[in-house]
Amino acid sequence: MANSGKKKATIYDLSVLSGSSPSTVSAVLNGTWRKRRIKESTAEFIRSLAETHQYTANRQARGLRSSRSGLVGLLLPVHDNRYFSSLAQTFEAHVRSKGQCPIVVSASRDPEEERKTAATLISYSIDELFICGATDPDGVHEVCEAAGLKHINIDLPGTKVPSVISDNFEGGRILTEAIIRHFPTDRPLGPNDLYLFGGRNDHASHERIRGFRAVKKELLGGDPDECIQPTGYAANNARKAFEAFYARCGKLPRGLFVNSSINFEGLLRFMAEHPHDNFTDLVVGCYDYDPFASFLPFPVIMIRQDVEGMIAKAFEVIEQPRAAPRIHLVEPELVPPRTALTGPLDALKDIDLPRGKP
Amino acid sequence: MANSGKKKATIYDLSVLSGSSPSTVSAVLNGTWRKRRIKESTAEFIRSLAETHQYTANRQARGLRSSRSGLVGLLLPVHDNRYFSSLAQTFEAHVRSKGQCPIVVSASRDPEEERKTAATLISYSIDELFICGATDPDGVHEVCEAAGLKHINIDLPGTKVPSVISDNFEGGRILTEAIIRHFPTDRPLGPNDLYLFGGRNDHASHERIRGFRAVKKELLGGDPDECIQPTGYAANNARKAFEAFYARCGKLPRGLFVNSSINFEGLLRFMAEHPHDNFTDLVVGCYDYDPFASFLPFPVIMIRQDVEGMIAKAFEVIEQPRAAPRIHLVEPELVPPRTALTGPLDALKDIDLPRGKP
DNA sequence: CTTATTTGCACAATCGATGGTGCAAAGACT
DNA sequence: AGTCTTTGCACCATCGATTGTGCAAATAAG
Secondary structure, three states: OOOOOOOOOOHHHHHHHHOOOHHHHHHHHHOOOOOOOOOHHHHHHHHHHHHHOOOOOOHHHHHHHHOOOOEEEEEEOOOOOHHHHHHHHHHHHHHHHOOOEEEEEEOOOOHHHHHHHHHHHHHOOOOEEEEEOOOOHHHHHHHHHHHOOEEEEEOOOOOOOOEEEEOHHHHHHHHHHHHHHOOOOOOOOOHHHEEEEOEOOOHHHHHHHHHHHHHHHHHHOOOOHHHEEOOEOOHHHHHHHHHHHHHHHOOOOOEEEEOOHHHHHHHHHHHHOOOOOOOOOOEEEEOOOOHHHHOOOOOEEEEEOOHHHHHHHHHHHHOOOOOOOOEEEEOOEEEOOOOOOOOHHHHOOOOOOOOOOO | OOOOOOOOOOHHHHHHHHOOOHHHHHHHHHOOOOOOOOOHHHHHHHHHHHHHOOOOOOHHHHHHHHOOOOEEEEEEOOOOOHHHHHHHHHHHHHHHHOOOEEEEEEOOOOHHHHHHHHHHHHHOOOOEEEEEOOOOHHHHHHHHHHHOOEEEEEOOOOOOOOEEEEOHHHHHHHHHHHHHHHOOOOOOOOHHHEEEEOEOOOHHHHHHHHHHHHHHHHHHOOOOHHHEEOOEOOHHHHHHHHHHHHHHHOOOOOEEEEOOHHHHHHHHHHHHOOOOOOOOOOEEEEOOOOHHHHOOOOOEEEEEOOHHHHHHHHHHHHOOOOOOOOEEEEOOEEEOOOOOOOOHHHHOOOOOOOOOOO
16 A cells, blocks of 8 residues: 555646636636637646646546536446456447546346445436446436436346347347257257256346247247246356256256356356266357357357447437437347357557566 | 436535535534534434435535545456456455445556556545556556555556565466376376466566476476467467467477466467367366366366455555555465356345246 | 727636534523 | 533535636727
């Protein structure tokens, strides 16, 4: 830790140093000085003073006066997840490119926590809020609405403001179809061989399940209810479900539709407890993309959601003055087994800092 | 998007409604009212008013007055990474438990961007800054120091303030040893069979490489320079390095020490381009943990850094008034192949929101 | 040289919460 | 009843930047 007693320079400091008034200094440094007919030379002088004294405006003061903070919020379920952290990464890039500062927080999919967290962000006078994967988007909406805060839903839709989400029905369809078609025609999948695990009572799961069932009915001619196991979004719950199935049937289903990577981790936990089982005759489809999962020792077909597309769309829609609360669908992408896709990080140059020890 | 014209209630609104002065309202609502000898009944009345009007304090105003914001910053290289997003998750929990608000940003490992990003956070009067994995921690230190901001380094050390980092030397040692010992004694590894890929000119890489070389010398009796390939932290650079080795030798080294998961992704990209190669006789050690990687079709030994331990230690040290700028080492953990560990998300209850459609 | 205009900037109110200070009213005490 | 103490609260300056307004000095127009 470290904390010298130094203080930051203010416009008052600079006004004394420059012999101008604080308002002149302020105008020069925030760019409104032409409108105020400040002399070019005065502006230049103040700018140089600001430079040498490392002046940066106090955003709390500015925000208090202007009732805007330059902060843009993103409310996530969790950070610790490839999909959501990828959203955070892309979100941050967009916000920064607009000269604002991102503030990304998570609320654990708990409706109460979602509202409280939104309220906290509002108390910082954030300018906009992107509500991502919230369990209760309309609850968060109430909080935003009461504060007059612009907001939008991502990933899971609400009914009060526009929502930008993945086309989960289509994604569910193409993933299910890919799983089925991955089996050889001489040993085709039966309706009881293809199970769906994971997901809960949310819009995304409903749509994925709808797509799953539609394709099963169409291609396999059947769609038994017991093949749907919406075990939630927790690895251990999924693990238990796999374990229960295994205990009952002595094997796993030949085809698995795993709803989200966290539930796929549940499958891994299950497998770790059955080290001698080879799980040959198994095809997994997972609604989420992870490069390592893609290379597992059994065929893994994955869905990658179009994170960049969703964020871009969300920024576009949130700027529209009176957008209707409709759902904007963004198409996801099917990823065949053994595929290593590039991500947002590939855009970064990999620079280094020259140092002493080589 | 949505934005009603509503405004938030202020202490002035409540002061009119309650017939008390703004200072009384303020004192009641921020808890200092006993010190100010406000009557219990007055306080109760104001509290109820605040409740019904959904009052929350304007943090910008409070922060301006008190020159504290309640914001605690975390500066990351990237969000989009299992290790760093896990740090963010744990960091957030710690900050929230202290009643403050986390603000997590990334700076792409670029020294210039690191300083600018820190300056931005400082302009929001953040109370503390945790500098994580920065390429130039001391550069960020200068910025913090000039603003009188408490800060600490995580993951990569600086020389000006305390640093909490993984014991990379020891981690490098145990990982290297585990790789070597994973080969059967009848087909042991030679000094030229074990390569290290990834990492750059930073403290962590130096230490890991030091551990790697020490163990190689000790157990394999040799440690050729060409076995060290610090290709950076970019998947494609690593891929190219594997490709180059493969072009030269017609195969991969039998043992691989892969420095960080992002470089492991480079290995996957390489493998995706060689679909007919089985890569039997291959053992990979990776300095990072990922459950999916752990189950790949070849033995993968991993290191999991103690994220909770590091964050906890960092919070402990940053509170010490005049802590010396020493390095605090936190021991990492060796993860054998095919292991699905639990993470911070397992602590969350998996709750659901009851809804209409079942 | 006088009256308009324009230029260049200073003044002061404001955003909302905080906290030091002061002062009346109520109660205690003689 | 008169003084002293305590209670309960209001008043006001303050944090730093923004912004509407006003007013001299410089310049242009007549």
